[in-house]
Amino acid sequence: MTVYLVGAGPGDPGLLTLRGAEVLRLADVVVHDRLSAVELLELAPDTAERIDVGKAPRHHRMTQDDINALLVERGLTGQTVVRLKGGDPFVFARGSEEAHALAAAGVPYEVVPGITSALAVPAYGGIPVTQRFSSTSFTVVTGHEDPSSGDGTVDWGAVANTGGTLVILMGVGRWPQIAERLLAAGRSPETPAAAVRWGSRPNQHTVRATLATLADHPLEAPSVIVVGQVAAEDLNWFEGRPLFGRTVVVTRARAQASAFAHELRSLGASVIEAPTIEVVDPSDGGAALRAAVDELSSGTGAYDWLVVTSVNGVERTFDHLPDARVLAGVRVAAVGTATAEALAARRIVADLVPERFVAEGLIEAFPAPPPEGGRVLLARAEVARTELPDALRAMGWEVPDVAAYRAAPAAVADEVAERIAAADAVTFTSSSTVTNLVAAVGADRVPPVVASIGPVTTATARKLGLEVTVEATPHTTEALLAALVEALPPAVP
Numbered sequence: 001m002t003v004y005l006v007g008a009g010p011g012d013p014g015l016l017t018l019r020g021a022e023v024l025r026l027a028d029v030v031v032h033d034r035l036s037a038v039e040l041l042e043l044a045p046d047t048a049e050r051i052d053v054g055k056a057p058r059h060h061r062m063t064q065d066d067i068n069a070l071l072v073e074r075g076l077t078g079q080t081v082v083r084l085k086g087g088d089p090f091v092f093a094r095g096s097e098e099a100h101a102l103a104a105a106g107v108p109y110e111v112v113p114g115i116t117s118a119l120a121v122p123a124y125g126g127i128p129v130t131q132r133f134s135s136t137s138f139t140v141v142t143g144h145e146d147p148s149s150g151d152g153t154v155d156w157g158a159v160a161n162t163g164g165t166l167v168i169l170m171g172v173g174r175w176p177q178i179a180e181r182l183l184a185a186g187r188s189p190e191t192p193a194a195a196v197r198w199g200s201r202p203n204q205h206t207v208r209a210t211l212a213t214l215a216d217h218p219l220e221a222p223s224v225i226v227v228g229q230v231a232a233e234d235l236n237w238f239e240g241r242p243l244f245g246r247t248v249v250v251t252r253a254r255a256q257a258s259a260f261a262h263e264l265r266s267l268g269a270s271v272i273e274a275p276t277i278e279v280v281d282p283s284d285g286g287a288a289l290r291a292a293v294d295e296l297s298s299g300t301g302a303y304d305w306l307v308v309t310s311v312n313g314v315e316r317t318f319d320h321l322p323d324a325r326v327l328a329g330v331r332v333a334a335v336g337t338a339t340a341e342a343l344a345a346r347r348i349v350a351d352l353v354p355e356r357f358v359a360e361g362l363i364e365a366f367p368a369p370p371p372e373g374g375r376v377l378l379a380r381a382e383v384a385r386t387e388l389p390d391a392l393r394a395m396g397w398e399v400p401d402v403a404a405y406r407a408a409p410a411a412v413a414d415e416v417a418e419r420i421a422a423a424d425a426v427t428f429t430s431s432s433t434v435t436n437l438v439a440a441v442g443a444d445r446v447p448p449v450v451a452s453i454g455p456v457t458t459a460t461a462r463k464l465g466l467e468v469t470v471e472a473t474p475h476t477t478e479a480l481l482a483a484l485v486e487a488l489p490p491a492v493p
Helices: 018-024 066-077 096-106 117-124 156-160 177-184 254-266 287-296 311-318 337-345 359-365 389-393 414-421 431-442 457-465 477-487
Strands: 002-007 028-033 047-052 081-086 109-112 138-142 165-169 192-197 205-210 223-227 247-250 272-273 277-280 305-308 331-334 378-382 401-410 426-430 447-452
Touching: 002 018, 002 066, 002 096, 018 081, 018 109, 028 066, 066 081, 066 096, 096 109, 109 205, 117 192, 117 223, 117 305, 117 414, 156 177, 165 177, 177 389, 247 254, 254 272, 254 477, 272 431, 277 431, 287 311, 287 378, 287 401, 305 311, 311 337, 311 378, 311 401, 331 337, 359 389, 401 431, 426 431, 426 477, 431 457, 431 477, 447 477
Parallel strands: 002 081, 002 109, 028 047, 028 081, 138 165, 247 272, 247 426, 305 331, 305 378, 378 401, 426 447
Antiparallel strands: 165 223, 192 205, 192 223, 277 401
């Protein structure tokens, strides 16, 4: 029975603290606001209840009193409750009000500090809040005072004369009046000023002006306003990334999408993870694979080669191998570096990796069987092209073509489909991802830039009426990222 008041940071999900992530994974209930990154909600168990109490200017889903009552009610039930708040819960976030309510009701609580937007957002906007010789102090002040406080509690004259950097939170709606008070108190009209909207997020936008002219620009909440000499700095590390401002759809299976999505986000993209396939057991429940692996493991020399064509094929096959040592005397071939790396993670070095990461490349590089013949175990997807086993058999190899897994279509929610239609680009890493996405949303709602991992995937896309913008060379996710960067320059604010 604990309520955790957790600071979610300013928006970038990577800025959540380790302690924050830890308690989210324990949550029975997550009470979150609109400034919390959606990705953070995925850290909570699937069974956790998620309650949106987000507040927007002039629109509150719940009053603060109602939120306090909700936290008390759920805390008293014995549930583990995470109150996920943007920034830090004790920096203009009403965390203290929630803590008081919990304490009065006898509900145990813990405060998990977060990275405040007062520091993080200027940093993401390329603005240091302090700088040697020019700004040796900073003041954080709210621009959104309690309406019951009459004329307000902020002494803007004193604030104006601190001499350092001013960081103003929740000040967009009252910025003209705030600027007027600062000017009246003696701040120079030429003092640099900047506003950073949606700081640390892929849709971040920074406006630079002066104290006298910032109000002439269209400012929107939520924005952090910075006033002082440091506001003239433009250390543009975040908005200058190659895919900044672009939205990219990732269609890989969920288990493999995260790493690829992480790379896209590191390049500045907003990512829609829309897995169109899920890797499941083949139709026979894996009986044929288990039988083949048992034969492979028998020590009778039943196979000369093991051929795997994907990471999924490696994982499924090796899940049934009792010991890697049973492969002694068996040569192993892998299509593509990712597949070879998956083997390496199992302490197996591939004997053959073709230069071209497609079945045709393996066919070209594969040796002829010995005079007495030989056997190749091909472990791959249940539905796959026949070119590889047909060519190996034509060379004289005996080839049991065993289904290691099945790529089943994954449903795409209606709200995700709407976001996909508005995205800038989509990445396809297999024919099945193309087929399933088109079936789920329609060819007319596929984003305009289509990035394909290789010729087989490209052919499927074109067959379904899509125009392929770029194709990775070589056929790896790393090359796919590079091709996408070349085809999709940063968005213009």
